[in-house]
Each structure stands twice: as structure tokens, then as C-alpha cells.
Amino acid sequence: MAESVVTFLLKKLSSLLEDEVKLMRGFRNDVAFVKNKLDRIRAFLHSADAAEDEDEEIKVWVKQVREVAYDAEDIIDDFLYRFEHSKRHTGFYAYLSKTTQGIKNLKARRSIASQLKKIKLRVTDISEGRKRYGFKELGLGPSSGTKPCYFSELRNDARLLEDDQLVGIESQKQHLLSFLMENTSQLLVAAVVGMGGLGKTTLVNTVYGDLKVKTHFHQIQAWVTVSQSLKLDEVLKQIIQQLYEAINQPLPNEVDKSTDTHFLKTIIVHFLCNKKYLIVLDDIWDVDAWEALKVIFRNNNNGSRIIITARIALVASSSTKDLGGESLTLNPLSSKDSWALFCAKAFQGSPCPSHLEEISRNVLKRCEGLPLAIVAIGSMLATKDMNRVDEFEIVERSLQAELYGNKKLKGMQAILSLSLNDLPYHLKHCLMYLSLFPEDYLIKHNVLIRLWISEGFIEEIEGRSLEEVGHGCFNELINRSLLQVTERYLDGRVNSCRVHDILRETMLLKSKRSKLRNNN
Helix, strand or coil: CHHHHHHHHHHHHHHHHHCCCCCCHHHHHHHHHHHHHHHHHHHHHHHHHHHHHHCHHHHHHHHHHHHHHHHHHHHHHHHHHHHHHHCCCCHHHHHHHHHHHHHHHHHHHHHHHHHHHHHHHHHHHHHHHHHHHCCCCCCCCCCCCCCCCCCHHHHHHHHHCCHHHCCCCHHHHHHHHHHHHCCCCCCEEEEEECCCCCCHHHHHHHHHCCHHHHHHCCCCEEEEECCCCCCHHHHHHHHHHHHHHHCCCCCCCCCCCCCCHHHHHHHHHHHHCCCCCEEEEEEECCHHHHHHHHCCCCCCCCCCEEEEEECCHHHHHHHHHHHCEEEEECCCCCHHHHHHHHHHHHCCCCCCCHHHHHHHHHHHHHHCCCHHHHHHHHHHHCCCCCCCHHHHHHHHHCHHHHHHHCHHHHHHHHHHHHHHHCCCHHHHHHHHHHHHCCCCCCEEHHHHHHHHHHHCCCCCECCECHHHHHHHHHHHHHHCCCCEEEEECCCCCEEEEECCHHHHHHHHHHHHHHCCCCCC
């Protein structure tokens, strides 16, 4: 990911500029110029990284940024090596070495300075090129995991799981139905949580549209998708519009044009005060979004319910703690349910042909119970000739290439990419590093922390050790449902973890493009 590469280079440039001795004046000026330009470019890279899969021109621009960052890093490393090497000798040998090396170093420095000037021109050209793409400028701090809106339209891909494909989660559906209609007057929240592609939105949608639910809440229902780029006024206006449509009444004056969130919240609170209602907040990405919305929900003791879907466990726990209720965690499907869903898509509900069963089960194993992955891969295999075993064998051997190249699988890849693109750059390094481990490898928690530290992925934070910071990063990745806990100690601490295979394949593709992994 270009954002991570540039951030790493900026650290080197900053350290170099802090050393007054090493730099000739002209060289210093060029280093400072390149750093300043890259600082500005980085402000747009999070948006560009997220959008490059959808736009070939942006992909070229991001590649140019990555390449110039790598080339600049090589030049800086070359300079630092030559400078440090010239300081190693002492005494008379140092005098002789200094005399002979001085001429060589002068030529070398001039050569390096010349190369840096070329980098300077390339960076200037790249900086001008980004203007035509209209990227949103993001924060420059180290935690700029700010959430661009380029993937907002991809939320519809969650609907790849149709109602008749709710294999393996019927019990969760019945549990959610019972929760919504239980005879409790208190306002309660049901938080459905799990990694992308598990079918959270689809599960909630089937419950939301259930006739018994509509009758129970007297049709006073609203569904809004909050998503990564929260625009609070727009979300509030969507809620107002759906609520007033439910009672066949026109919107209050000024709602359409208003951006005053306090005004909009007041309208919602007033509307809901004496009604039994059901409101779904789909795809809440962080606690701040929940904090901004929870104030509109007052406990009117009419048996109202809120449903939220989230990938981050902290969002779910915060909502149920604030208003009361329960969390419902979706897990990957069992082998039996995975097979049923796979056959429903790959063979249109018919039994799997005997000559394809072994290969099909091998392909299905790669999905590891992730419903969206099963649906996407099953849909792709449905286009193959069932009499051609070799077509299934190709998929089995080259699932990674299929993941990248097949349109039916692009939605799944994009949904998993949402979770990756949402990460701050330091967490991206930590997570992408896990793609280097073999498939199905169980990674020891403490070993992983030490590896992250040795690779330089863990940044110092005042008052905390590197190990403590590393544990914080580890827990954040678990909280985002990007690491799967495979074993815990008796006291509940994590002993080992792993990465979902489909997520790993997505990371491998990103790593290859970003030159974070060898092509061998």
C-alpha cells in the first residue's frame, strides 16, 4: 500500500534532516523539498489506495508514487551507508583512508545529489498529477486511518446473499425475531457483529422485512446504512424521511435543506417519543458514529428496538452497554452448512456430481465457512462446464488468480478490502506481515509481537513499552475481526491466532502490488 511506503520513507527523511552534519546545503534543500512534497501527497494516498482497484488511471498514479518512494529510499540508504562507512576508521589509518576516500566520497555525493534531483522532478510531476483525480485530503497524523467513501456503493455486495441462502443461520434469525418481539417495554439494542462477508446485513434484512415484525412495530421502521464516511446530517435526514413515509405524512419544513444536526435530532426525538419503532443502523464502523447517533433514542417504554451491524466488537459492546440489549456474534458456517450453500450456488441446488466432489470440497475448504466467499466462488463455478474436471482443477490450483480476475468474486474481494483500507498505516503493516506466514499457520501471540517489533512496525509511545504497544495493535486487529483467535489460556488471554484464508489471499494480492512480498 503506497500510503505505508511513503510514511516509512518520510520517517527516514525526517531523521536525515535532523542531522546537521551529514548534509551539504544543496542536498539538504532537495531532501526537504522531496519530504514536503511527499507529505502533501500522503494526505491524498488513503483515498487513492482505496480507489485504485476501481480506476486504472489512479492505479498508475499510485504505482508511480510507490516507485518513486522506493527509489528515494534506495538513494537515502546509499548515502547513509557511505557516510557511516567513512567514519569507522581511527588513527593514522583513518588519515590515509580519509585522504583516499575523500575524493571517492565527493564523486559519490555528487552522484547521489544528481539522483536526488531527478527524484525531485519526479515527485513534482506526481504531485501535479494527483490534482486531476480530486482526492479528498486526509489528516497527516500517524493514525490517519480516516475512512474515505469510495467503497460506499459496495455495501450492496453484501446482498449477494439472498434470503433463500440463509444456510446455517436460521437459529440466529429465530433468536433475533424473539428478541425483537419479546414482551419487554424497555428500549433495547441488538448488535450483530462479525467480519465482513458473514451475512450480517442479510440476516438483519430478512428479520426487518418479516411480516410479523412489521405488524409488531406498526410499520414504524427505518433502515439507514451508516458506512465509513459518516455524514451525520444525511443519516438523520434519511431516518426522518423513512419515519414520515411510514405514517404517510409530509416532511417537516426545512428538513431537506437543513444541515443543523441538533434541529434534525430534535425532530426525530419528538417523532419517536410515544411510538413503538424499529430502526436499523447498518454498518457502523466506529464508536464515534454510535455516540453521535445514540442520543436520538430515548427509552419511552414502548418496547422499541434498535438493530446495529458492525465489524468491530467494541461498537457492539458500547451500544448494548449504553441502552441495554445483547450482542449476536456471527461465526463462519459449519462444514455441513458450507457444503449446502456451496451446492446451492455451484450446482443450482442439485447434488454435487461425484466426479467433482473432491475438487469442490478442496475449493470450498479455502472459503472456511465465509458465506460471501462461498456464494462468490460457487457462482463462478456455476459458469463452468460440469463435464470438464480440468476447469474445476484450474480453480483449485489458481484460486488466487481467480480472486483477482473474476467479476463474480470482485465484490467479495472489495468487501474484505474495506477492512484493510480502513486500517491506520501502522496496523496495515502489522496485518499485511501475516500474509508471509503459510496458509493455515497458527501464529503464537507473543512471537508475533516480537516479530512486529523486530521489523520496525511498532512505534514508540511515551509511557508505554514496545511490547505494550504491540499488544494494543494485536487486540485492535482482533477487535476488527481481522484475526481469528484459535487458542486461549485458561485466564482468557490469547495464545495463538490465524488469518482467514480468503482474507490472506486478498492481502497477498495487495502485497504483491505494493512490493511488500517477493514474487517468488
